[in-house]
Amino acid sequence: MKQNLNISNGPLSSLIIIEFGNYVAGPWAGQLLADMGATVIKIEPISGDPWRKSNEFKPNESKSFISINRGVKSFAINLKSIEGNNILSNLIKNIDGVISNNRIDTSKKLKIDYNSLKKINDKIIYVEITGYGVKGKKSKDPGFDTIMQGYTGTITGEGKINRGDIGLVQSTSFIDFSTGYAAVNALLAGVIERSITGKGQKISTSLLANALGMQSMRLIDVENYPSPTKNWFDNKYNKLKKTKTNFINILGSYNEQVRSNLLKTYYRVYTTKDGAITLGALANHARISITKLLKIKDERLLNNSKKFPKNYHKNIEKKFQEKFDNHTTNYWLKKLKKNNIPCEAVRFIEELLSDEQAIKNNNIIKLKHHTGDNIITTGPVLDFNHKIKKKSAPKLGENNIEILTSLGYKKDTIKDYIKKKIIL
Known part of the structure; x- marks a missing residue:
């Protein structure tokens, strides 16, 4: 067989x-x-x-x-x-x-x-x-x-x-x-x-x-070192439920704890004059480079263990957003990449159907379907030295x-x- x-x-x-x-x-x-x-x-x-x-x-x-x-x-x-x-x-x-x-x-x-x-x-x-x-x-x-x-x-x-x-x-x-x-x-x-x-x-x-x-970085609890969201859940969630707070408002309260994380300022999306960019500044030196480029001071980068006012992160993000709104996506991509700051434009899925990088790596391929239709679809996620025949569904x-x-x-x-x- x-x-x-x-x-x-x-x-x-x-x-x-x-x-x-x-x-x-x-x-x-x-x-x-x-x-x-x-x-x-x-x-x-x-x-x-x-x-x-x-x-x-x-x-x-x-x-x-x-x-x-x-x-x-x-x-x-x-x-x-x-x-x-x-x-x-x-x-x-x-x-x-x-x-x-x-x-x-x-x-x-x-x-x-x-x-x-x-x-x-x-x-x-x-x-x-x-x-x-x-x-x-x-x-x-x-x-x-x-x-x-x-x-x-x-x-x-x-x-x-x-x-x-x-x-x-x-x-x-x-x-x-x-x-x-x-x-x-x-x-x-x-x-x-x-x-x-x-x-x-x-x-x-x-x-x-x-x-x-896939949520392992969030689904972890170390005794005596609760995360802000775990603190919120243990101390505030049930109180909000008892007062019959609307679930949307409960979720908003929860997200405030997530948003307070330093990471969220430098690992997120900001809109630009004509689109949006996503930052991926995990390393502290990249974060410092962003603040220097934007000429914005963030004291958390000097001492993250220090307690800051409740809305400190919001104020920083607001300043970031105001700066990014002043110029186009391409302008910021050039500036950020020149300073070795990880970033990319936020795109629509449909753009990938003709994306040069994806096509070059056979991540997007063309196939002839048994109906006679030409198909553009995603390619294999693994690339072997030898060619493996591809056939449509x-x-x-x-x-x-x-x-x-x-x-x-x-x-x-x-x-x-x-x-x-x-x-x-």
């Missing part, structure tokens, strides 16, 4: 992976593995991954789906049927690993959970992605990026309020994507361990685990006959499965 299906020359060309993925986290993991040369077979219901229907521009074709399913094979099959389950069993015998981001109960119902599949192939590396982890009362709850942003404090931590609304991190499903990366790490770690022990295993990761991991069920043939099924049997809607 491996000889029939795998034609890649990438570092993972010896691996065949089944992806029981939908929406973002699982499919992103599948695409990452395919980008490294693995044969990734995406198992879809006859109706397809729901993400295919997200603002589709043609039947079963959406930009969201195409963007995170590059290079995988689509096998559309009815797993609720006896025949479909038998076909899957034959497929499982020949694979190396599984990526799954179904709900736990769904996997058990379809008999695609680890305990069911290891009876067929006990050497598989099974990576299970859940919303809240496999233990605890929330373990069976569905997990979506926006829900997890709320549960893990990401939304309040961002502190974005627009006209009274609390803002999500909506430019991307960053928790989903980070979980996809974790799933790939897990699968490859399992493959390496199997090469030593000869044994397969199940490895779990979750949206919760990755959302918390598959048509629903595009590889059904190829996969069944590789398993030894005859043409008449395949036609019968299509007629009975066992496969698409």
